[in-house]
Amino acid sequence: MSSGPPPNVAIDLDLLEKEIEANEQSRKQQTYTDLSGNIAGVTPPTRTRSQNFDPSADPDAEFDTLDEPVWDTIRRDLRLVGAKFARVLKPDQNKQLLRDWDLWGPLFICVLLSLLLQGGVGGPHFTEVFSITFFGSCIVTANTKLLGGTISIFQSICVLGYCLLPLAVAAIGCKFVAFSSSPSIKLTIKLVITAVGFGWAIFASMGFLAGSQPEKRRLLIIYPVVLFYFVVSWLTLSYAS
Amino acid sequence: MSNLQFQDFNFGDLADSPFTAASSNSGQDYKPANKQHSIIPGLVGNTDEGSATTTSGLQNNVFSFKFYQQYFDVDTEQVQNRLLNSFIPKWSKNFITDYIQPLPDLYGPLWICITLIFSTAICGNLAHYIDTNGEGDSRPGNDFSLVTGASSLVASYVILVPFFIYCLLWYRKSAIQYSYLEILCAYGYSLSIFIPVSILWVVHYQWFRWSLIIVSLVLSGTVIVQWVWSAIKTDSNRMVAYGAVLGTLGLHALLAIAFKVAYGAVLGTLGLHALLAIAFKEFYFDSVILPQGRSSAPTIDSLPSTLSPQALVASSALAPAPSSNNTQENNVKGVAQNAVQSEQNKKPVADSQVRDDSQTQGNEKTNLTITEPKESTKAQLTSSSNKESKNEDGKPLQKNENNDETKKINQEHNTTTIKE
Numbered sequence: 047m048s049s050g051p052p053p054n055v056a057i058d059l060d061l062l063e064k065e066i067e068a069n070e071q072s073r074k075q076q077t078y079t080d081l082s083g084n085i086a087g088v089t090p091p092t093r094t095r096s097q098n099f100d101p102s103a104d105p106d107a108e109f110d111t112l113d114e115p116v117w118d119t120i121r122r123d124l125r126l127v128g129a130k131f132a133r134v135l136k137p138d139q140n141k142q143l144l145r146d147w148d149l150w151g152p153l154f155i156c157v158l159l160s161l162l163l164q165g166g167v168g169g170p171h172f173t174e175v176f177s178i179t180f181f182g183s184c185i186v187t188a189n190t191k192l193l194g195g196t197i198s199i200f201q202s203i204c205v206l207g208y209c210l211l212p213l214a215v216a217a218i219g220c221k222f223v224a225f226s227s228s229p230s231i232k233l234t235i236k237l238v239i240t241a242v243g244f245g246w247a248i249f250a251s252m253g254f255l256a257g258s259q260p261e262k263r264r265l266l267i268i269y270p271v272v273l274f275y276f277v278v279s280w281l282t283l284s285y286a287s
Numbered sequence: 288m289s290n291l292q293f294q295d296f297n298f299g300d301l302a303d304s305p306f307t308a309a310s311s312n313s314g315q316d317y318k319p320a321n322k323q324h325s326i327i328p329g330l331v332g333n334t335d336e337g338s339a340t341t342t343s344g345l346q347n348n349v350f351s352f353k354f355y356q357q358y359f360d361v362d363t364e365q366v367q368n369r370l371l372n373s374f375i376p377k378w379s380k381n382f383i384t385d386y387i388q389p390l391p392d393l394y395g396p397l398w399i400c401i402t403l404i405f406s407t408a409i410c411g412n413l414a415h416y417i418d419t420n421g422e423g424d425s426r427p428g429n430d431f432s433l434v435t436g437a438s439s440l441v442a443s444y445v446i447l448v449p450f451f452i453y454c455l456l457w458y459r460k461s462a463i464q465y466s467y468l469e470i471l472c473a474y475g476y477s478l479s480i481f482i483p484v485s486i487l488w489v490v491h492y493q494w495f496r497w498s499l500i501i502v503s504l505v506l507s508g509t510v511i512v513q514w515v516w517s518a519i520k521t522d523s524n525r526m527v528a529y530g531a532v533l534g535t536l537g538l539h540a541l542l543a544i545a546f547k548v549a550y551g552a553v554l555g556t557l558g559l560h561a562l563l564a565i566a567f568k569e570f571y572f573d574s575v576i577l578p579q580g581r582s583s584a585p586t587i588d589s590l591p592s593t594l595s596p597q598a599l600v601a602s603s604a605l606a607p608a609p610s611s612n613n614t615q616e617n618n619v620k621g622v623a624q625n626a627v628q629s630e631q632n633k634k635p636v637a638d639s640q641v642r643d644d645s646q647t648q649g650n651e652k653t654n655l656t657i658t659e660p661k662e663s664t665k666a667q668l669t670s671s672s673n674k675e676s677k678n679e680d681g682k683p684l685q686k687n688e689n690n691d692e693t694k695k696i697n698q699e700h701n702t703t704t705i706k707e
Contacts, residue, residue, distance in 0.1 A: 168430035191352075192359040193394070262362040270398060277405050284412065284430065 152207020216243030396475020
C-alpha cells in the first residue's frame with residue numbers, strides 16, 4: 047500500500063499512540079493490583095486515579111496549597127493522620143487511604159512508643175526502642191522489596207508504622223494497669239492487653255499487605271512482619287510500667 | 288597434537304558441568320577457571336547456573352538493588368528444605384552442595400539470626416523471671432543488655448567464622464572451595480536449631496539445659512563437620528584437616544556455651560550491678576547524713592583488723608547468707624536479684640543504721656552486713672593494689688588517694704568501732 051496523504055498519517059499516529067498507551071495501562075493493571083498512591087496532602091480530591099500523569103496539572107495543585115495559611119496545612123495533615131488512625135483501628139475495605147502514604151503517623155507512633163517504653167532500671171533507652179520500631183519497619187520493608195513484593199517502600203513503612211498504633215494503645219493501657227492490684231493479676235491483664243494489641247496489629251497489616259506478594263513467598267514475607275510485631279509486643283509487656 | 292584432550296572435571300556427585308562454582312580443581316595448577324568462583328558469587332561474571340534472576344547474568348553493581356535481590360531469590364519451600372536439613376545429619380551428604388548451591392541466599396541467615404537474638408533475650412528474661420518466682424514486680428537489672436549482647440555474639444559468629452573457613456580453604460587450595468556466601472549461608476541455617484533450644488532453656492533444670500546443648504551441638508555440628516570435612520579431607524597435611532574440623536566444632540560449642548552462660552550471667556551481672564548501685568547509694572547517703580552526728584575522722588588503726596577478715600570472708604562468697612536478721616535477708620536477696628528492689632531495701636536499712644546508731648546490737652549486724660557486700664565489691668572490682676593498701680597499715684596511701692569508696696568504708700567502720 048502506498049503511503050496516504052500526510053494529515054492522515056499524523057492522525058493515525060496520534061491514535062496509534064493513544065492505543066498503545068491504553069494497552070499498556072490495561073496490561074499493567076492486569077498484572078498488579080493497583081497500588082499507586084501519592085504522598086498524602088498533595089492530591090486534590092477531584093483528581094481521578096485512572097488519568098495519566100499530567101504534568102501540567104501538578105503545578106496548579108501545588109500553588110493551591112502554597113498560599114494557604116500554615117494552620118490550614120497543619121490541620122489538613124492532622125486530619126489525614128487521624129483518618130489513618132481510625133482506618134487502622136477499624137479495618138474496612140477501603141484501602142486507598144493507606145496508599146496515600148505519609149510518614150508523620152509512623153513517626154508519632156514510634157516516638158510515643160519510645161517515650162513509653164524507655165527508662166526504668168534495666169530497660170532500653172529511647173534510641174534503642176526507636177531504632178527497633180523505626181528501623182525495624184525499614185528492614186521488614188527491605189525484606190519485602192527484596193523478595194519481590196510490589197508494594198512501594200514508603201507505602202510499606204507507612205503501613206507498618208500505622209499498624210503499630212494498637213501496640214501503642216496497649217502500652218498506654220499497661221501503664222495504667224501498673225497502678226492497681228496484685229502482681230499476678232497485673233501480669234495477666236498486661237498479657238491480655240498486649241496479646242489483643244498484637245493480634246490487632248497483625249490483622250490490620252495483613253489486610254493491606256495481602257495483595258502485593260508473589261504467591262510462593264507469602265510465608266517468607268509474612269514471617270518478618272509477625273516477628274516485628276512480636277518483638278514490639280514483648281517490649282511493651284516487659285517495660286511499660 | 289593428539290594427546291591434547293579435554294580434562295574431565297567430574298568429581299563424585301558434582302557431575303553437572305565444569306563451570307559450576309564448586310568446580311574442583313585438582314589443586315595442582317591454578318587455572319584461570321578458578322576466577323569464576325569468587326568470594327561473592329555475582330561480582331564476577333559467572334555463567335548462568337540456573338538462577339532465575341536477571342537476564343544479564345549475575346554481574347551486578349554492588350550499589351544496585353538488583354545485586355542484593357539476587358540473594359533473596361528463594362521460595363518458601365526452598366527455605367524450609369534448607370532449614371530442616373541443617374540439623375538433620377544424613378550419612379555422607381554434603382549440606383552445601385546438596386541444598387545451598389547453586390545460589391546461596393541471605394534471607395535464611397538474616398532472619399534466623401534476628402530470631403535467635405530475640406528468642407534468646409526473651410526466653411532469658413522469662414527464665415530469670417521464673418527463677419525469681421516473680422518477686423513483686425521485679426524488673427531484672429540488665430534486661431535489655433541481653434538483646435545487645437546476643438546480637439553482637441551472633442552477628443560476629445555468623446560473619447567471622449565463615450570468613451576464617453573460607454580463608455583456610457582458599458589458602459590450602461582445598462578440593463572443594465566454597466564461596467564465602469555459601470559458607471555464611473550454611474552457618475546461618477545451622478544456627479536455626481538453637482531457636483527451639485533457647486525456648487526450651489526456660490526449664491530450670493541444669494541437667495536438662497546441658498543435655499539440650501549437647502543434643503543440639505551434636506546435630507548441627509555433625510552437619511557442619513560433614514561439609515567442612517569433605518572440603519578439606521584431601522589436604523596434604525592431616526593436622527590441618529583434623530584441626531579445621533576440631534576448630535569448627537569447638538567454636539560451635541563455644542557459641543552454645545556462651546548462650547548458656549549468658550542466661551546464667553544474668554544473675555551474676557545483676558549481682559555486680561546491684562552491688563555497684565548499693566555502693567554508690569550508700570556512699571552518697573552516708574556522706575550526706577553521717578557527718579552531722581559524729582566525728583568523721585577515721586580511726587585507721589582498727590581498719591586493717593576489721594577489714595581483712597571481712598575481705599577474706601566476703602571474697603570467698605559473693606552473697607553471704609549467714610544471718611537471722613530480716614534486713615540481712617532482704618539485703619542479700621536484693622543484692623542477688625534486683626537492683627531496684629535492693630535499693631529500696633537499702634534505704635530503710637541505711638535509715639535504721641543512721642537513726643538507731645546509739646541503740647542495740649542489731650544495728651551492728653546491719654552495719655556489718657552492709658560492709659560485707661561492699662567488701663565483696665571491693666574485693667572483686669578494685670585492683671589488688673587497693674586491697675593491699677587496705678590490708679596493710681594503709682595510712683599514707685589512704686591519705687594520698689581520695690578514694691570515695693575507701694572513705695566510705697572508713698566511715699562504715701568508724702561507726703562500727705565507735706559502737707564497739
